[in-house]
Amino acid sequence: MTGRTRGSHGPHTVPVPKGYRVGRWEVREPLASGSFATVYAARNTRPGAALPPVAALKFLPTGTRTPRQLHHLRELAAREVELLQRIRAPRLIRMHETLTVEDPDRPELDGATVLVLERAEGSVDALLDRDPVPEAGPELLAQVCAGLSQLHRAGWVHGDLKPGNVLLMKDGSVRLADFNTAAELEGTHAYSLAFATQDYTPPELLWPEVSERGTPVRPTADVWAYGVLAHVVLTGSYPLPGASAEARSDAAVRYARGAEELRLSPRLPADWRQIVTDCLSRTHRDRLVHDTGALLRRVEAAAGVTDSARPARPAWLPRPARLGRLSRLLRSPWSRTRRRRGPALVGAVAGALLAAAGGVTYATLRDSGPSYGYHRCPYASVCFFSEQNGNGEMCAWEDSDPDWLSGRETCMWTADRPVRSIYYNADDSTDLGGVAYYRGRDYTPVGADVTRPRSRLRTGCTSQRAQGNLAGTYAPLSHRFIAHCGDGGDGRPSTPPSR
Known part of the structure; x- marks a missing residue:
């Protein structure tokens, strides 16, 4: 006897047929169902994009039911989406994107909110x-x-x-x-x-x-x-x-x-x-x-x-x-x-994923403060910003990342916009005094920076507590923590490679 109790799992709250398409995703087997939502396995039908090959789709029936039920469901969905869009942290599950079903031929699905979530075991x-x-x-x-x-x-x-x-x-x-019942302080x-x-x-x-x-x-x-x-x-x-x-x-x-x-x-x-x-x-x-x-x-x-x-x-x-x-x-x-x-x-993803409050929910983007200033960068992190002086959108990492677009962390705005400023809010106890950033994935020198006469192995490097604006067309897609900015990030000297 463990002293723990279980809820029963009945019919799916939102029935979705196998093979149904929502955006790029094809619905597979149901994973879990609760009072307000159902989660399905999904397959990415357009591989090669900056999204994983599999995901979990959470269907919230925000387009059906009575007005009072709709208000309640939409509030639950809004809480979840707001947190997932604003917070990225290593121990919070991630959301890849949100979709809305537009299918008048299926009134039970038409208008449903779909959260595309990181798939768990x-x-x-x-x-x-x-x-x-x-x-x-x-x-x-x-x-x-x-x-x-x-x-x-x-x-x-x-x-x-x-x-x-x-x-x-x-x-x-x-x-x-x-995070259906999560709330901001x-x-x-x-x-x-x-x-x-x-x-x-x-x-x-x-x-x-x-x-x-x-x-x-x-x-x-x-x-x-x-x-x-x-x-x-x-x-x-x-x-x-x-x-x-x-x-x-x-x-x-x-x-x-x-x-x-x-x-x-x-x-x-x-x-x-x-x-x-x-x-x-x-x-x-x-x-x-x-x-x-x-x-x-x-x-x-x-x-x-x-x-x-x-x-x-x-x-x-x-x-x-x-x-x-x-x-x-x-x-x-x-x-x-x-x-x-x-x-x-x-x-x-066990039935209890959606117990009581109705959801497996998941997260991305840790920036929960105001949309300006270097002060947003968490301690012991390196932060990249879409505007100068720490303004605009922010990506914050506590570790190296070889691929900002489909790696373990994502920073999707860098797919089509350059990084304009950077801040390394370092942990003083670490022996990693620099952060090298690269134009390509896996720390590779992809592309050319038109403001620089010769391509280097890395796009640039910043040191502990350093913050500042980046000039030109800097568009890094990966970064790694290094001992100091005097080397090339992998023990290589910071000199241009021979052509």
Whole structure:
């Protein structure tokens, strides 16, 4: 007995026939379905474009139903799309594009919003079905905490963190998903729709005040949910007593009032006991001191990992030779009843991907601040801007990237517009003092810069804390971190090659 519950999966909320075309995408098998949406596997019918060969299509029926239902669904879709268009972070699932179905002959689909999402292999929910206390639990939890930290730094609250909304990629890395109820902070609060899952909802939100703008939530709600998630992953049970979600919710309310105690499992590792206890502090105020930035450092120490926020390569790029425990788990079936074929992206993104709030949701573009200024560039990142002086659109990376258009991160505006300014907001502890950028993919010197008499191996280089405008027609499509700008990026001297 794991102390976890499952929802049943009925007919698909949005039935879409196999073979149906939406833009370049051909619908394949259904992956998951929830109250408000259905997700399907999809194949890219126009390979070679700056999009992956496979994806997940999330259909939201925003063109049908009653006016009241339409308003509600459109609000859910708008929240999701806004976050996905504004935030790019390594531990948040990505959105490639959005589409609208125009098909009057199919009124059940006509007007539907379709999110083209990064394809996952499974979810933590499905993993726990197979193995209630997975060996890779600590590593997994470190990456989840990194995702929450990235989301909170961008000024958003997830609002519905749970196993079904944590996805596992083919390379074993973790992505947070399902942002239907996510909300942007306005000072200390955000306003969300009241769809959080009971077992992961803090006591103060079990009977919330609801205004016309929704339920006021804080980042501390995600901290509580993380504490529950950590206890479930590491022990297979919940930290509060009760045979049902309702009973455990009642226990949470009593706990907040001081009439109930946590029931931390003896299976909880000693290094994690204080972390979980702090996350599950009785009140919002008690949880305030345990923000996800500070929490991440403690979690990484307990898990024995570093760089849990580091992005992973997408499934369609070559995989590294050495894989972690999560990758090894992916070689086995995710559920008791369905087995996958080899390395192919087959099978379900677990049914719980769309539980309760209705979605696997995914993300791209980390720029959530104002659309101007170098100050937007996150610490320990290099940022490229479409306008001078750090203005316009921004791409921010925490690691090297050989391909901005179809690599593990994307910066699609650079496909047809040059980079006008750059800022390396370096981590002082690193020994990588420069960022070399290149006109071609894979750090190659493609094309010619008409403002320079001779082509170099790289387009340019910037040093730590350096910011400035780029002249001419600079259009880099890849970059890598190097020791200093005095070399050519790969140990090569920074001199023009012989012709």
